Amino acid sequence: MGMQVFHRSTNVISRVTIFGGLFAVVGALFLLAAINRSPWATRQGIAREQPVQFSHRHHAGELGIDCRYCHTTVEDLAYAGMPTTQTCMTCHVQIWSDSEFLEPVRASWRDEKPIRWIKVYDLPGYVYFDHSVHVNKGVGCQSCHGDVDDMNVLWQNPSLHMEWCLGCHREPEQHLRPRDQVFSMSYHPPADQLSLGLQLLAEYDVRPRTECGACHR
Amino acid sequence: MLSPRARQAWRRGLFVCAALLAVGCRNDMQDQPRYEPNSPSQFFPDGTSVRPLVEGVVSRSERFESPEIETGLIDGKPIDRVPLPVDLAFLERGRQRYGIYCTPCHGGLGDGDGMIVQRGYRRPPSFHEERLRSMPDGHFYDVIVRGFGVMPSYRAQVRTNDRWAIVAYIRALQLSQNASLDDVPEAERGTLQASAGGAR
CATH class of the missing domain: 1.20.5 (Single alpha-helices involved in coiled-coils or other helix-helix interfaces)
Known part of the structure; x- marks a missing residue:
């Protein structure tokens, strides 16, 4: 041994x-x-502080102002559009015109310097996204942006991971709504969303692409 | 012990891994050197990459056959018709655009009782008063383009076609608020009268 x-x-x-x-x-x-x-990496659900204490809950929720009043190009362009300072001042020359919260807006107006809003949905540079095609094919603002009419300070509602995008691109019928409800903040999908979705899919000729080149172009 | 060849392979492998890690820490693809809409710029003195439009510039998609479509004027006077074909789809478009841009102050009925007025903004005149009912169509177009009193211009928000659609819808609103039963098609009168119990 x-x-x-x-x-x-x-x-x-x-x-x-x-x-x-x-x-x-x-x-x-x-x-x-x-x-x-984790939200630490995706920023999902983290409220982003802005240079002006603007509340979507007040403007879109309580006052019921349409999204397109400020985001004017959302139906026509890739970019939804940010309001100019003049749009804010349309009302705020008279309403809350000496409010301290609005001083950054008045300063922008006086000095002709645009307000530098912080982008909440900041897609990577290698992703192409177009607002207009989505809202014109029956994807509601709410579907991606969440209950904006209930947010004082905005946060990024979804993770914006590619699997999240693909989830809808693979099964759009689960999310489509009638065109006249796209900008509604109080829309509730019917119990039988699938049959409505399939009907809208055909009616609006929705053919979402899932190959790489659709978004990474 | 590893053979010299195996050792070299190991070293190469480690180098590739280290290089991959180092690359992973950069965001060149994430933040590409180009302007996104509304990106700030250090190149232009005003700090924005969005350049102001040249005075009098016309969008390629907004070229019209006759000048009064853009100005609302003929010989310096507001024209008394909508210079675009008005059909139901055009009116529906007008209703939608009116809902977005006008209701906050003018209200859904056009009587000047919008939400912003309820919050303290100066009340605009009702579209149903005699003075505005007798105004030519071009006047409403002109107010949308240039503003009137405390109302600022909406030309940046509302495109030319849509301005006329809104004008056409304001005309429809004026008709609706000053109509008699004779204006309603006979077939519809019954349903209207049945539901008119609580209406004004």
Whole structure:
């Protein structure tokens, strides 16, 4: 019988290190995935402070002003459009005209310097997105932006991960609404969304693309 | 011990991994060196990449056959008709645009009782008063383009076609608020009278 080089306990140690190492690697991968999906990475659900304490809940909710009053190009262009300072001043020359909250708006008006709003939905530069095609094919503002009429300060409602985009591009019938309800903030989908969705899919000729080049062009 | 070849392969592998990690930390694809709409700019003195339009510039998609469509004027006087074909779709478009841009002050009926007026804005005149009912169509167009009194211009928000659609819808509103039963098609009178119990 030859001499034993290793102690018997080496068997245990080697098993533990092999399996432990495997667990560490897999665990690290899961951790990375968890970080990637966390609001810390996606900014999902995190209210973004703006240079003006503007409340969508007040303007779109309580006053019932249509989205398009300020976001004028949403039906025609890729970019939904941000209101000029003049749009704010349409009402605020008279209403709350000495409010301290509106001083940044008045300063912008006086100095002819645009307000530098913070972009909430900041898509990466390699993603092409067009608002007009979505609202014209029956995708409601709410479907992506959430209950904006109930948000004082806006946050990014979805994760904006590619799987989120693809979820709707693969099953648009689950989300489509009639064109005259696209800008409604109080629309509730019918119990039988699927049959309505399929009907609108045909009526509006909705053919969402899912190949890479659709958005990464 | 590893053979020299295997050791070299290891080193190469490590180098590639390190290079990949280093690349992953940069956001060149995320933030590409181009202007997004409304991006700030250090190039132009006013700090914006969006350039102001040249005075009198016309959008390629907004070229019209006759000048009065854009100005609302003939020989310096407001024209007394809508210079575009008015059909039901045009009126519906007008109703929609009126709902977006006009109701906050003028109200859904056009009587000047919009939500912003209820919050303290100066009350605009009702579209149903005699003075405005007898105004030519071009006057309403002109007010949309240039504003009137405290109302600022809406030319940046509302395109030419839509301005005329709104004018046509204001005319429809005026008709609706000053109509008699004789104006209603005979077939509809019954349903109207049946539902008119609580109406004014």
